[in-house]
Amino acid sequence: MALKKITWKSLLPICLKSQKNPKDPDKSNVSKQNSLLRLSLSDLSNRSSPLSMSDLSISLVNLHIFTLTELKEITHGFSKSYYLGEGGFGTVYKGFVKEKLRPALKAQVVAVKMLDLDGTQGHREWLAEVIFLGQLRHRHLVNLIGYCCEDEHRLLVYEYMENGNLDEQLFKKYSSVLPWLTRMKIAIGAARGLAFLHEEEKPVIYRDFKASNVLLDSDNNAKLSDFGLATDGPEGDETHVTTRVMGTKGYAAPEYISTGHLTTMSDVYSFGVVLLELLTGRRSVDKTRPSREQDLVEWARPMLKDAHKLERILDPRLEGRYSTEGARRAALLAYHCLSINPKSRPPMANVLKTLEAILDFDDVPVGPFVYIVPSEGNANDLEKCGKGNELKNNDYGEGNEEGEVKKPEKRVKGHHRRRKGHRHRHKLRSSRSRAVFSDSALYSTLGSSLYSPWKFDKLGEEK
Known part of the structure; x- marks a missing residue:
């Protein structure tokens, strides 16, 4: 006798109706649930499993169940201007949750992932995301805020990650x-x-x-x-x-x-x-x-x-x-x-x-030597540097790795034309900014969010 095919509606009818959501747990702490009670993906595919829909509802109690209408509002109708990217699962959009969209859900920026029904992944992959991220909480796992399951539509709502991947x-x-x-x-x-x-x-x-x-x-x-x-x-x-x-x-x-x-x-x-x-x-x-x-x-x-x-x-x-x-x-x-x-x-x-x-090794060089090349004709700056004569005779105006200015090279026969060409290129570059910075100096000055000279503790977190 052939086994009856297990349909999505028989597995997860709870996603087809609204449900009240409790307040979100503290995301700063690891919420490691008792694994003996955690539902696994295999529980849903095993016909002999005593799993009931109430068990599934309890396990996913931390997730918000969104309607398709709500997600359209959050993403401005899945606007192209809110497009973030696309992967094997489907398209990802940026969204903005307003303060009073639903109880216990704070105003925030989110990422909404929509399953591509013609893509390489399908219902099982969507369910796996809900099962695993709906129960496992850790500061180094992305936070799944909720999901949508209406008719053939399958969507997931995550916290928004500012620096992408x-x-x-x-x-x-x-x-x-x-x-x-x-x-x-x-x-x-x-x-x-x-x-x-x-x-x-x-x-x-x-x-x-x-x-x-x-x-x-x-x-x-x-x-x-x-x-x-x-x-x-x-x-x-x-x-x-x-x-x-x-x-x-x-x-x-x-x-x-x-x-x-x-x-x-x-x-x-x-x-x-x-x-x-x-x-x-x-x-x-x-x-x-x-x-x-x-x-x-x-x-x-x-x-x-x-x-x-x-x-x-x-x-x-x-x-x-x-x-x-x-x-x-x-x-x-x-x-x-x-x-x-x-x-x-x-x-x-x-x-x-x-x-x-x-991270305990402190032998990371801060960066290369930083030297500001003065603009041509600025005699006052040359005098302040105390290196005026040397720079005047140095066609390149560059410092070596130790920060010392190169000594003037002795001219040889046939060398004049090449030197002249270098001076010509030097004049062309003089109209641009002549400041040369190390990356560390730039990040420190500009305050880039990608990197700043943080001090790390043993675990790699900022002090």
Whole structure:
């Protein structure tokens, strides 16, 4: 006898009617529920499970259930001007919740994600987000505020993350370069989120850890998002979960791709890929590079254990402003996370401890020498500098790395024409601003929200 097909309305009728919402819990603290009572995604697909709809309602009591009309109002009819981006799940819009939209919901900016019915993800992924983020609360998991389930419409409402995602901040051409300490802070936040999931009584395997799923708030605190592919980990005597292979090329663990066997170590491998991206400033897969460098792990991993070769692969945009010992330890950590043998990879708790220790190294250079090149003809400034004669005879007007002005070079026969050309270019540049700053000086002066010379405590949080 064929089993009766389980429909969405039979699984989740509670989403088709309104429900009162209690006040939101304190988001500053980790709300780790008793895992023995936490509903898992498998509970909904197991016909022998004693799960009732009242159980589901109690577990998701912290979520607001929005109507489609409310979400249209929040996003101004899903206006193009409110468009934030698009992923495998669907389109994401910015929204503004007004003060009196509903009780116990404060006025705030939100992100509204709408399921694309013709996209690569579907109802199961939407339900996974509701089940996991509706029950798990942690400061390094994105906060799910509520959802909408009307007819065929499936939407999710999250807290808004001001700095977008790590992929945008690390790889976009016109974004500011992420400084070393900020990169480590992001890695630590993401590691805390994964460690929390893995240490649950019912472990959760994230399965799709990648740079674009790491969201950043205004202070670059990292939060994991997009739980559509998350699944319950093995329990009891089980060693793995066998699933259909899903995820993103370049981030998925090799044993998962070849066998479909999924463990928490699969997430550790994916974390190693993102850590490698943070170190090198390169994408996990980049078809624009030479063929042997297109796969980041394949190209870079052999060099992670050699301190001399490590300098070749570190992000050149950092311009040497990183902790040498910290970079060495982070590289070794990435090397072990990317091990072909899953048993050789460290658990996320150990990964977190290693990363936190890196913040204790204080050998990060502040920045390169800062020298203000005076405009031509400003004799008063030259006299104040006390270097007037030297600068006058120096065609370049530049200082060396120690901040000393170059001594005038002796002219040789045939050298006059080349020098004249340099003076010509020097005059063309003189109409522009001649101030040269280090990145640290700029951030300090302009007060950029991306980075400021914070002092970090051991856990990577600002003091």
